Amino acid sequence: MTTIMKGAPVAAWMKETLEEELAALRRKGIEPRLAVVRVGARPDDLAYERGALKRFEGLDIGAQVFEFPENIDHETFAAAFAKIDALPDVHGILLFRPLPGRLDEDAIKKMIDPLKDVDGMSPFSAAKVFSGDESGFAPCTPSAVMEMLDHYGVELAGRNVAVVGRSMVVGRPLAMLMLRRNATVTICHTKTKNMDAICKNADIVVAAAGKARMLSPAFVSGRSVVVDVGINVDENGQLCGDVDYDAVSPLVSMISPVPGGVGAVTTSVLAKHVLKAAALLNG
Amino acid sequence: MTTIMKGAPVAAWMKETLEEELAALRRKGIEPRLAVVRVGARPDDLAYERGALKRFEGLDIGAQVFEFPENIDHETFAAAFAKIDALPDVHGILLFRPLPGRLDEDAIKKMIDPLKDVDGMSPFSAAKVFSGDESGFAPCTPSAVMEMLDHYGVELAGRNVAVVGRSMVVGRPLAMLMLRRNATVTICHTKTKNMDAICKNADIVVAAAGKARMLSPAFVSGRSVVVDVGINVDENGQLCGDVDYDAVSPLVSMISPVPGGVGAVTTSVLAKHVLKAAALLNG
Numbered sequence: 001m002t003t004i005m006k007g008a009p010v011a012a013w014m015k016e017t018l019e020e021e022l023a024a025l026r027r028k029g030i031e032p033r034l035a036v037v038r039v040g041a042r043p044d045d046l047a048y049e050r051g052a053l054k055r056f057e058g059l060d061i062g063a064q065v066f067e068f069p070e071n072i073d074h075e076t077f078a079a080a081f082a083k084i085d086a087l088p089d090v091h092g093i094l095l096f097r098p099l100p101g102r103l104d105e106d107a108i109k110k111m112i113d114p115l116k117d118v119d120g121m122s123p124f125s126a127a128k129v130f131s132g133d134e135s136g137f138a139p140c141t142p143s144a145v146m147e148m149l150d151h152y153g154v155e156l157a158g159r160n161v162a163v164v165g166r167s168m169v170v171g172r173p174l175a176m177l178m179l180r181r182n183a184t185v186t187i188c189h190t191k192t193k194n195m196d197a198i199c200k201n202a203d204i205v206v207a208a209a210g211k212a213r214m215l216s217p218a219f220v221s222g223r224s225v226v227v228d229v230g231i232n233v234d235e236n237g238q239l240c241g242d243v244d245y246d247a248v249s250p251l252v253s254m255i256s257p258v259p260g261g262v263g264a265v266t267t268s269v270l271a272k273h274v275l276k277a278a279a280l281l282n283g
Numbered sequence: 284m285t286t287i288m289k290g291a292p293v294a295a296w297m298k299e300t301l302e303e304e305l306a307a308l309r310r311k312g313i314e315p316r317l318a319v320v321r322v323g324a325r326p327d328d329l330a331y332e333r334g335a336l337k338r339f340e341g342l343d344i345g346a347q348v349f350e351f352p353e354n355i356d357h358e359t360f361a362a363a364f365a366k367i368d369a370l371p372d373v374h375g376i377l378l379f380r381p382l383p384g385r386l387d388e389d390a391i392k393k394m395i396d397p398l399k400d401v402d403g404m405s406p407f408s409a410a411k412v413f414s415g416d417e418s419g420f421a422p423c424t425p426s427a428v429m430e431m432l433d434h435y436g437v438e439l440a441g442r443n444v445a446v447v448g449r450s451m452v453v454g455r456p457l458a459m460l461m462l463r464r465n466a467t468v469t470i471c472h473t474k475t476k477n478m479d480a481i482c483k484n485a486d487i488v489v490a491a492a493g494k495a496r497m498l499s500p501a502f503v504s505g506r507s508v509v510v511d512v513g514i515n516v517d518e519n520g521q522l523c524g525d526v527d528y529d530a531v532s533p534l535v536s537m538i539s540p541v542p543g544g545v546g547a548v549t550t551s552v553l554a555k556h557v558l559k560a561a562a563l564l565n566g
Binding site for chain 1: 406407409410411412413414440441442443449451455458459462465467468469470471472474475476478481
């Protein structure tokens, strides 16, 4: 019997701890609050924003959206971003990226207070994740993968993990989070040869390639734990992951679905990071 | 026949390019110069310093040592370091670490101008190496491994590389440099299980574990390319690497010795980085 690692129970499990942490902060007079910064109105940004606001409302944590027009110039946006960053009652900032081309995204990423960088976009956060320093924030998606594996009791120390994908929002930081937990990590990508064999030999496979249903039965064995980070739309307009779920799920030990898997955990991680930021900023 | 990958031919090969780059800088009126910053007088720091000064003299590149007493306090040292960092005729800084405990090493690492950070110690450099941005400096040792493999014509794209060790001075940045070259990288460490099998299955094994002669014949095959980054002193006071060289070298395709291997290339990389820094600072 394959264990289906759904995201909702993970979010529910996290909620208990988050509520305790929130209560502890409030006892110290701290009211945590997230700023969502959005330039333009891309449909996927709006969808994520709705999900985040709903999650924060359910957790009774404050969140405010700062929206800017698509055609804003860099100087105006940078000045506005600096103001938001400096607000004493804002403890975390989520900035939707990529920013429109006329904005200097690298410059903005450097501006954020690393203590408020709850989606791990600044070079300071990246350097901390790279070095294994737990005080730095990793992006929410790889952190959500770790929460999911923890919730479902998947041991990591000494186990072989294949991460498929090497982006700075999932693959690379995930490899470092796995390393911090003493897993042995192999980072696979488009140029990897025999990727199916490498994944099949791993205990845990995380698919973050951004390619619909690329992970076929050849990539797994009966003991595989498969986490699917992909969010793709197939040729029929259907939402699907990087794993060929129907073919793979009967063959493995554990698997996360898409939708309803990792994606359902990321906003809980965002809330966790905001509470951590609020504690650090007042620490 | 095993190919012995000695460092000296790599340094000689690099010298040609470095001399061309130096001449090109001088035509623009730029005179590259390294500052070596040393606190105290640890024997291994002094040994490395001597090697670096000799290398720079041989390349006709300027280098100056700034020495500070072991018991200097943080404020005094930080102020002096800031002054050195700001010198317009200093293009690169090598700071010996670890610093004595009374100094805040993390604070000093953040102070260095990232463009002068020729040994890749700042978080900005680390973040760039992590993300695959070639404008950031990696530490000299992992860069020397790449120079060695390039000189000896070892193909990296699509090949499986096992990196043994996960330090911020070798293992982690090396994994990222390998990834940049499209290798498939597995990072092994003390908690890795079946490390011998993982290394044996890899095309290229880099030993950076800091454990004398730990890499035995069980870790290699006839097609292995073995790079030894270790510098250890064995129970007889003999310098040795992380590879059991006598037992392993007859069995593999290529291997680097210790001493006379990677260690002989690091100061050439330091020079290369200083020239790159001089170009970036004047670019």
